[in-house]
Amino acid sequence: MSQPAIAGVPTDRLNAFALREAKRYGQSRPKAAKALAAGAGHYLNGVPMHWMRDWPMPHLPLVAQAKGARITDIDGYGIDDFCLGDTGSMFGHSPKPLARAIRKQAGRGLTYMLPTETALKAGRLLTKRFGDFRWQIATTATDANRFALRVARAVTGRPKVLVFNGCYHGTLDDTMVELSHGETVNRAGLVGQVQDLTLGAVVCEFNDLHGVEAALAKGDVAAILTEPVMTNSCMVLPEPGFHAGLRALAQAHGALLIIDETHTISSGQGGYTKVHGLTPDLFVVGKCVAGGMPTAVWGMTDAVAERFNVYDAARPAGHSGMGTTLSANPMQFACLAATLSKVMTKHAYAVMEAGAARLAEGLQQAITTHGAPWHVVRVGARVEFICAPGPLKNGTEAAAAHQPQVEAALHTGLLNRGCLIAPFHNMMLVSPATRPRQIDRLVLAFDEILAELFA
Template sequence: MSETLIAGIRPERLEKLRVREAKRFAQGRPKARAALDAGSDVFLDGVPLHWMKDWPMPHLPLIASAKGARITDIDGYEIDDFCLGDTGSMFGHSPAPVAKAIRRQASRGLTYMLPSEDALEAGRLLTKRFGDFRWQIATTATDANRFAIRVARAITGRAKILVFSGCYHGTVDDVMVELSGGITQNREGLLGQIADLTLGAIACEFNDLSAVEAALAKGDVAAILTEPVMTNSCMVLPDPGFHDGLRALSLKYGALLIMDETHTISTGLGGYTGVYGLTPDIFVVGKCVAGGMPTAVWGLTPETAARYDAANSARAPGHSGMGTTLSANPMQFACLKATLADVMTAKNYAHMETLAHRLAQGLGKSIARHNAPWHVVRVGARVEFICAPGPLNNGTEAALAHQPSVESALHVALLNRGCLIAPFHNMMLISPATKKRQVDRLIAAFDETLSELF
């Protein structure tokens, strides 16, 4: 009987690597282990944010400092950081213009629920960078998407939001749905969710314009909410003409088009929307837009803003249910201004693009050399290796391509060789601070590990 392989790997080879690398990590970080044993029990499940449980190491490292594209832990390891806070620090840790802006603003107040001159300049720069939108400031992309959904429903008078199965738009309850046997249902694993989310959302497969049209034709969809590229699981690129088709269908059936660029801002200057000339009604971006300061923005085209004004003026007095107290604070504006003017530049994106291409090529050559049934996908500065053949067409295929046992062992092996990649799937980012030698070290570490696995 032939042996069952896991992503092309013999199970005993994978297990040998997993055990050895886990032991190597644990033995090398006694300070972190001791500190966690002494102090982590005050946190629920031992971590300040439960997502930290998704890291595959035997225990977490404790970070002492981060600068540029390097992080240092309390056990003295200096690590090439390709996770970069899962895009939050895509432009590097503490970019100099942002750090300077923080120091300057810190002595002037942290929040006052009133605008500043920096707010006006940040608004101008947002329009220059992303296009003619009427902007609002949020603290997270989750909030920005939530507010965009509310606006779309208010404008159209319709209830449903169309999303793509396997998508991720932050922890927005309204769109936590997926396809199962072709039927939209609440996503499996939701904790404490008692509502039937299918009353307000419908899921289609990414790249399936026929399914999108069938859903829109019912006349109850307020908006299509999508990323330009699916990034929640194994990355899925849009088919040629897909975005043109989405735009045409949204106009035909009167649904708004919301483009969530929170991850695809890696594409280039202006995000995927700017690089490829997309024309959404509502534009959302978060994470790294203010250089790592918790900030997100959402913008309405002038026409959409006028429709919002009409809906808003017609509502009854009282709370709109939108907004958070600490959003649009002066520290956010100081960091937005610094990032948009001095960090999110064509020169920096060119550097990121060049090294990301080098990384993708190097990983691809290693995969080919070892005859691994894997592939590599890149969107600007964002690179992923996927432990399955490709390309992938939709979220269902992306979920099936996910190989947790392989990925977790490989991630720890890479970290033991000085390279940190994201704990969620196999995402790697290039920042303006990333060096060619760091990329080459990651390629070498990847190839060394594949040599053992294959």
């Protein structure tokens, strides 16, 4: 009798593997377990940020240090880091130019609500790297997206944002919606949610231009907010003509187009937007833009800036609802300037692309060799294996492809073999510091696990 399977893996075999790998992990890190038992109780549920509970191991490791693409934990294990802070450290941990910039600025003050000469340099570099936008600085991409949407609503006089089913633009209320039986609804699971978010948002499926056109035709959409590639899920690539269609539809219906490059900055220098010649009205990028220092940037074209200035001059005096006290501080500018000029280089991206291609090819070869009904997707330096056939077309298909039980077992198994990937999905990044031997170790570990699961 055939055994039930999850993503092609017999359930009893998967359970046995997961149990063994969890036990192996727990036995190998007694110092972390002891330290957590003694000190984690001061935090809610034992973690300083709630999503740290999403790691699938029996308990968290505690990091002693990180350098380049390597982490060392307090139990003495060296770990090849392909998570890289979920993109925050995409160029490696503590690149030398960034570390020097931090040390230099630390002696000059951390925040004083005034610009510096380095701020002017950073502005020039932002335009050179990403395009001719009028820039503003935020601390997180969530904030940057929130502020960009305020501008879009202000200049269009319209209430709604159009987003794609399964999207993620940070913890932004406006985008916490999804499709249910073809209707826009509040996303399930939101904590303490009391507002009807559908009053300010409409959801379409990614790659569905007909659905976008129908939503825009109602005349109440201020902006389309999208990533160039759907990430933070099982990754979904745009179909040919999709982005050109979005641009044309936004123009035809008087909506603005906002591109959020926070994850797809992996695509190459200037992000997916510059590599593929996209022309958004507003542009957002965060995470690694300042090498891991909490920083995000958002900008608008001259045309949008002119419209906003007219609106801003006429609005009543009072709080704008945009900006936070610690944003645009001198440490951010020091890190922005160092990253944009000395870290985020063409050479760095060339190394990352080559390494990611090596990784994607190795993972796909293992999948093919063992007959797994899975596939691999790559966007520049970003690689994912997806535990389902592909390619995927939209957020609904991406949600169906997500296999938490299989992924959790794989993540723990890979960590036991010295390789760390992102906890939320099967995302891996190759940094300029990632060595070919680290990539080969990850491929070998992946192959070893698949050999057992699909024996």
